[in-house]
Amino acid sequence: MDARTQWDAGRSEEWADVTPDAARRLLTAAVQAFAERGYHATTTRDIAGRAGMSPAALYIHYRTKEELLYRISGIGHRLALGIVSRARDGGGDPAGRLSAAVQDFVRWHAEHHTTARVVQYELGALGEEHHAEIVALRRETDAAVRSIVEDGVAAGEFDVPDVRGTTRAVLSLCIDVARWFREDGKHTPGEVGELYADLALRMVGYAHK
Amino acid sequence: MDARTQWDAGRSEEWADVTPDAARRLLTAAVQAFAERGYHATTTRDIAGRAGMSPAALYIHYRTKEELLYRISGIGHRLALGIVSRARDGGGDPAGRLSAAVQDFVRWHAEHHTTARVVQYELGALGEEHHAEIVALRRETDAAVRSIVEDGVAAGEFDVPDVRGTTRAVLSLCIDVARWFREDGKHTPGEVGELYADLALRMVGYAHK
Numbered sequence: 001m002d003a004r005t006q007w008d009a010g011r012s013e014e015w016a017d018v019t020p021d022a023a024r025r026l027l028t029a030a031v032q033a034f035a036e037r038g039y040h041a042t043t044t045r046d047i048a049g050r051a052g053m054s055p056a057a058l059y060i061h062y063r064t065k066e067e068l069l070y071r072i073s074g075i076g077h078r079l080a081l082g083i084v085s086r087a088r089d090g091g092g093d094p095a096g097r098l099s100a101a102v103q104d105f106v107r108w109h110a111e112h113h114t115t116a117r118v119v120q121y122e123l124g125a126l127g128e129e130h131h132a133e134i135v136a137l138r139r140e141t142d143a144a145v146r147s148i149v150e151d152g153v154a155a156g157e158f159d160v161p162d163v164r165g166t167t168r169a170v171l172s173l174c175i176d177v178a179r180w181f182r183e184d185g186k187h188t189p190g191e192v193g194e195l196y197a198d199l200a201l202r203m204v205g206y207a208h209k
Numbered sequence: 210m211d212a213r214t215q216w217d218a219g220r221s222e223e224w225a226d227v228t229p230d231a232a233r234r235l236l237t238a239a240v241q242a243f244a245e246r247g248y249h250a251t252t253t254r255d256i257a258g259r260a261g262m263s264p265a266a267l268y269i270h271y272r273t274k275e276e277l278l279y280r281i282s283g284i285g286h287r288l289a290l291g292i293v294s295r296a297r298d299g300g301g302d303p304a305g306r307l308s309a310a311v312q313d314f315v316r317w318h319a320e321h322h323t324t325a326r327v328v329q330y331e332l333g334a335l336g337e338e339h340h341a342e343i344v345a346l347r348r349e350t351d352a353a354v355r356s357i358v359e360d361g362v363a364a365g366e367f368d369v370p371d372v373r374g375t376t377r378a379v380l381s382l383c384i385d386v387a388r389w390f391r392e393d394g395k396h397t398p399g400e401v402g403e404l405y406a407d408l409a410l411r412m413v414g415y416a417h418k
Binding site: 037038039040041120121161162165166168169172173175176177179180187192195196198199202203205 | 378
């Protein structure tokens with residue numbers, strides 16, 4: 001599988017649990033519309049049209065535009081949390097686990113950069129309760145990576161004066177990949193992931209290799 | 210001056226060269242509107258209303274909404290380029306210059322995070338020629354930081370297997386501050402700048418302190 005095929009496969013996988021088919025088509029149409037024009041500039045009519053459906057058909061599956069954003073955000077954030085949790089629980093030394101977390105988190109933001117941009121940049125458009133629920137998922141994601149960093153410090157492998165700030169910086173570096181990554185760029189998601197895993201180990205003062 | 214006052218002062222400074230006063234008011238109104246609702250969801254009528262002016266009065270100063278975005282983007286990108294160029298040309302060893310570049314670049318993205326979000330996330334809405342002009346400014350900014358990293362490698366102070374990718378990562382880390390920074394958060398722009406300068410030195414493998 002080349003990088004491009006992998007990316008396409010990854011993209012469809014992402015929404016595999018959304019059923020029925022019409023609900024999934026609407027969700028992927030919403031991701032595209034939000035990414036291109038922004039949440040506030042998109043109407044439910046635009047989304048229905050992109051999915052080849054009527055506005056009335058959309059309301060069978062989603063009561064509001066905000067519900068679509070909330071579903072997208074929830075799926076994206078749960079995937080992100082799953083990625084870093086698997087790395088945290090994966091066994092091996094802290095350096096290997098941090099490296100796996102960063103590689104996989106970067107790959108996700110590169111391969112799914114359209115979804116990731118919506119997930120990361122449209123948080124402010126969520127309703128209050130939905131926003132609180134998503135923020136809780138973000139805190140869990142932070143905490144999962146932070147626990148790897150703490151393990152490394154405790155083991156004497158990492159040297160980190162500010163664990164909280166450094167963990168946030170590592171995640172921030174990964175998240176920003178969604179802003180600049182292009183499929184036609186020089187590097188594959190995997191190559192960016194490898195470089196960033198090395199940079200993350202440097203950020204935590206891992207005494208090398 | 211406390212952190213909050215500094216931030217407000219910084220904010221007005223930013224547009225000091227825009228004259229007359231009405232043109233400046235329209236520009237700052239556009240920044241707020243674009244940041245809150247996105248470029249595509251904002252109308253020139255919204256912008257004029259926020260500035261307390263009529264749509265007709267707006268057209269005296271700006272022919273299109275895109276021209277407003279182009280002006281904002283140009284000012285933001287020239288400020289960013291100025292910041293890193295001063296650090297590059299500032300004298301001292303590469304570590305000191307990289308540290309200064311990162312500190313000042315982070316501070317700008319934290320203090321001006323509303324402007325920075327518009328500047329960084331609405332690039333795709335620029336017209337073709339304007340986009341090309343802004344991309345050229347971004348390349349100069351990248352090149353300025355890269356030249357500091359290259360100087361460090363040449364001096365044997367930095368250990369960087371991938372100069373281009375690492376430079377982009379350092380800038381990416383700084384840029385993402387605009388996404389998450391809040392004035393009511395735990396850290397001042399200066400504190401984030403100091404942490405990030407230290408992280409950047411680790412990323413380039415600076416043999417310490």
